[in-house]
Amino acid sequence: MSAANRDCGRSAPRKDPALAPTPPMGWNSWNRFRCYDLTEEVVLATADAMVDSGMRDAGYRYLVVDDCWQAFARGDDGRLRSHPRRFPSGMAALGEEIHARGLKFGLYLAPGRRTCAMIYDRYPARDIGSFGYEDLDAETLAGWGVDYLKYDWCRAGGGGTGLDHRGAFERMAAALADTGRPIVYSISEYGMTRPWEWAGEYGHLWRTTPDIGASWRSVLRLADRQHGLARYAGPGGWNDPDMLEVGNHGLGEVESRSHFMLWAMLAAPLFAGNDLRTMSEQTRELLTHAGVLAISQDALGRQGERVARFGRVEVWRRQLSGAVVYGVLNRGRRAISVRVRDDALVLSDGTVLCPLTAESVDVWTGESVQDRKDLWSLRPREMVLLRSPAS
Incomplete structure (x- = not known):
């Protein structure tokens, strides 16, 4: 049958x-x-x-x-x-x-x-x-x-x-x-x-x-x-x-x-x-x-997406309940330099990766992103998640 x-x-x-x-x-x-x-x-x-x-x-x-x-x-x-x-x-x-x-x-x-x-x-x-x-x-x-x-x-x-x-x-x-x-x-x-x-x-x-x-x-x-x-x-x-x-x-x-x-x-x-x-x-x-x-496990349940790509660097974005999180991923085999401005995370040449606010935090460390004003290195295959209040 x-x-x-x-x-x-x-x-x-x-x-x-x-x-x-x-x-x-x-x-x-x-x-x-x-x-x-x-x-x-x-x-x-x-x-x-x-x-x-x-x-x-x-x-x-x-x-x-x-x-x-x-x-x-x-x-x-x-x-x-x-x-x-x-x-x-x-x-x-x-x-x-x-x-x-x-x-x-x-x-x-x-x-x-x-x-x-x-x-x-x-x-x-x-x-x-x-x-x-x-x-x-x-x-x-x-x-x-x-x-x-x-x-x-x-x-x-x-x-x-x-x-x-x-x-x-x-x-x-x-x-x-x-x-x-x-x-x-x-x-x-x-x-x-x-x-x-x-x-x-x-x-x-x-x-x-x-x-x-x-x-x-x-x-x-x-x-x-x-x-x-x-x-x-x-x-x-x-x-x-x-x-x-x-x-x-x-x-x-x-x-x-x-x-x-x-x-x-x-x-x-x-x-x-x-x-x-x-x-x-x-x-x-x-x-x-x-x-x-x-x-x-955010209750809003919206899947994130890749929203930009700059060579081997990707930017991902996910909307959360009352917040937004950006993920910056270095897909490459070499470290890259990024820099924190008051309003954005940028590559060393000034290319804007994602917006930032005074309340933005590094999800992994729980620390304010604004505490890292100098150039810092994103290791090969490393991802960083930056969470900010929804505008």
Whole structure:
């Protein structure tokens, strides 16, 4: 039976925008643990680290267990089961432990016959994709107390499914709605079908890019793909340029900070992807920086945009509730000199980068910008955020 016939007579799903009034924040297992290193012990230790590090209290609430949590086959009743060795307690019990720590529980599914790990990591499972099981899988997740679903395309149109992107994601949206449980719905199809134009009807966030990698080149490539998308995001639904690589090998201190600041300016969901159990104090301080997170979580919900470019120097702007923040990014490999005037930040040749007022502050340091009247250096790949009251 085709997906269209299975849904005949079914009303279009309606999401609850109140589930994501600001970009969701949390942690996802994939970037650091991928498939075979993902275990119940890792997840629970990460949950403890989210609490102990202050991340939970800073707003990181969703702990998302990505692909490879599943047993290699469904049960006789058709239901998905957890991997018996790596998740012996089961997903309902895992969810209870996560909730007991004041966190929310997220899981991964895929709409086709296979998941991404089956395709790319040789995960030796069969029939654990949700094709033909959408209602049962949604019901199962709701019964386990799941609060967040990452639904990942993973070539779902292959294998004779006949699925198209929009139909597949709408089908799961309807199944989730029928459970009656409030579940944040993350649509992951990598920006292939311009999801920002349609996914907002029933998704709370939608991927706009291919997967991120732990490199400065990848960060810039994904940031560049966000231009022109700001008008599609806002309270209840968000453009998603993928998870954070902050704290992972491949990004230096300055690059990690600029990556984090860019995602905050983009009103992007913030899902840490590092090992929280062993992260450095430097990484913890970055991920929990109150000034940057205040920009990310601003209630106005307007996505920032790049508004000017001068060689390798970019200027970004985001309107906030009662304020405006400018981001100046040195994309190049050499330091540049900038200077503070009473009314503007300028390059050493006098080119105006952004306006300033007497109340403008450097978001990272919390200090007045006017205290830095002399020439100062913006390091290679460094971003600075300058916040001023709205005029």
